[in-house]
Amino acid sequence: MEMGHSYIHIPKSSFHEKVLNASNEHVISIGAGFSPEADSHLVCVQNEEGAYQTQANSMPGKTPSWKVTGGKLVFEDGLMVQIPPETMESLRSALREQTDFHITCGKNDGGEVHENVTIRWVDRTPAVNAGKSSGVDGRALDDVHSVRLQQDAEFELNGRSIRCTEVFYQLKAPDSSLAAVLSSCSAFQKEIALATCSTLTPHLAVLSSSGINSFSLRISTQADMVEYQAGSGGRLLPQRYMNEMDSALIPVIHGGGASVPQTAMDMEFVFFVTHAI
Numbered sequence: 001m002e003m004g005h006s007y008i009h010i011p012k013s014s015f016h017e018k019v020l021n022a023s024n025e026h027v028i029s030i031g032a033g034f035s036p037e038a039d040s041h042l043v044c045v046q047n048e049e050g051a052y053q054t055q056a057n058s059m060p061g062k063t064p065s066w067k068v069t070g071g072k073l074v075f076e077d078g079l080m081v082q083i084p085p086e087t088m089e090s091l092r093s094a095l096r097e098q099t100d101f102h103i104t105c106g107k108n109d110g111g112e113v114h115e116n117v118t119i120r121w122v123d124r125t126p127a128v129n130a131g132k133s134s135g136v137d138g139r140a141l142d143d144v145h146s147v148r149l150q151q152d153a154e155f156e157l158n159g160r161s162i163r164c165t166e167v168f169y170q171l172k173a174p175d176s177s178l179a180a181v182l183s184s185c186s187a188f189q190k191e192i193a194l195a196t197c198s199t200l201t202p203h204l205a206v207l208s209s210s211g212i213n214s215f216s217l218r219i220s221t222q223a224d225m226v227e228y229q230a231g232s233g234g235r236l237l238p239q240r241y242m243n244e245m246d247s248a249l250i251p252v253i254h255g256g257g258a259s260v261p262q263t264a265m266d267m268e269f270v271f272f273v274t275h276a277i
Helices: 018-022 085-097 178-209 239-255
Strands: 005-011 030-032 041-046 052-057 066-068 101-106 113-122 145-148 155-157 160-171 214-222 225-232 265-275
Touching: 018 085, 085 101, 085 113, 155 178, 160 178, 178 214, 178 239, 178 265, 225 239
Parallel strands: 005 113
Antiparallel strands: 030 066, 041 052, 101 113, 145 160, 155 160, 160 265, 214 225, 214 265
16 A cells, blocks of 8 residues: 555465455455555544544554445445446456456546556465464464364353364475375364364363463374363363363264374364353
8 A cells, every 4th residue: 555556466276256246236245364564554443523534544453354445335454446337347358367456546527536446467375374472382373274164053151152263284295285184184173173173162161261262282193193282372271171181182082973184184173152142
């Protein structure tokens, strides 16, 4: 972003035409991640009169996402551009063809130009899980692939619930295929997640009161060895929880319905404890 000019960079490898197919005739919404290369970003703020406006914010440590829309909608931190129908159609064509597109912003009467917005296509591979770290020991998880986990069962007690939301896969052998690992691990990861949730459900209130609202369980596998650790905020969980998890995880690892993966890797399960208000 420069004075009077905003640039939207879209990686060619990550844009899907379903974004256009899912939008209606008058609105296109695009969600994107914060760029670590930027020295400022756009945030939505409310003024004293209660109206919302977008302004630049260069404060460190703030990493919101932004959305671009073409109608009168509530929008998150970022930029809203309202354009006439003929410009919208040209924009759709440019997005489909992955060509750069320039939008001049000003008053409808054709007066002074106040802002320019340019969409650029770039040959950039989006970072995978950039900035994420392990709850077990704080180890960086940048470029470590993960999958979202759909949990079938609900584990809730006294208004608190626990759920596994994501599993990170860090392969240790250079010739290992992530696709092959994922297809062979689906049943195993589900059993591990359910066993952990079931075991810790009676302790949700104590976990929350101790400030443990999220934690990670890392299972390391090799051909003849399986070990695991659990931690939150880079520190291992208290031993009393590990003792109970032993009783639940060991049967799954050594005698469960799903076989233990033979690939050398670390599987890191991410759990969240929530409290209904």
